[in-house]
Amino acid sequence: MVEAFHGAGIQRAALFKPVGAEEIRDYPLSNEDRLDSHYFVPWERRRWLNSDMRLRGTAECRALYLDLIFISYDQSPVGTLPIDTDILARLVMVDPVHMRALCSLPYGPLHRWERCRCDGGEIRLMHPMVLRTLTEAIARKEDNRAKNEAANAAKRRQRLRITISGYAADLAKNDAALLFMDEWLVSQGCEYRSSAWVERALAAWSDHMLALTMRARSDRP
Structure with missing residues (x-):
């Protein structure tokens, strides 16, 4: 200085x-x-x-x-x-x-x-x-915002995991599925994760897995 x-x-x-x-x-x-x-x-x-x-x-x-x-x-x-x-x-x-x-x-x-x-x-x-x-100061502000967003996302996904366990205990242990459903809910603009929204997320995950399976089969020689 x-x-x-x-x-x-x-x-x-x-x-x-x-x-x-x-x-x-x-x-x-x-x-x-x-x-x-x-x-x-x-x-x-x-x-x-x-x-x-x-x-x-x-x-x-x-x-x-x-x-x-x-x-x-x-x-x-x-x-x-x-x-x-x-x-x-x-x-x-x-x-x-x-x-x-x-x-x-x-x-x-x-x-x-x-x-x-x-x-x-x-x-x-x-x-x-x-x-x-x-x-x-702006760099510190961005760092703090990133840390807060990461902490909020972790809490949000933990709540979703608990909710999903009520539908399918094994699926709640699947981190990839949990991440997919969390991102899907965010992309849909869901602010309150009601049972109806969670069920839609489960359906979206099921459709996603089905699409992956069909693609894998079509890629086979």
Whole structure:
């Protein structure tokens, strides 16, 4: 994260330094990527305490710099900021003229923020450190969702196994049959697995096995 705060000593905000179109990165997150339940931001305090931004920036610039980072988490796309300094000034409750003066400093409020291309071609500002924390958070969110889905599927299949055992105890021990019927019920949009639905799943499994048997016979020389 050191690189998130260290720079060449020159303000890199696109508002003050012309950037060629070829230098504008595509922002990897879209307007659909949200972290609505993400109420905290992981912060590597030691790197921040020893960063150039903290050691060389003025107290006011440091405060606004942190404000803008936290504000970006509620923007769309998440982790970006508008490129208009007047809007940024309103967001941090600072006079626009004063904001522009601060941003012209080597370690101003927009230190290491750079232009990026978002959905629809909109040009906004992004920060590599903010983007990194967001991609890690989204990855954790996807991992948690996958784990929850796997746990829910296991519980759902266990309930189905118990129900099937009431019809055919041996069939309830057949993992392949259980998986087939569970997936069939899901594909049919079945939300409540009543006896009627379970019996349909049993019939679907029977039809499936019959089709496999007929295919095997037809493949014989």
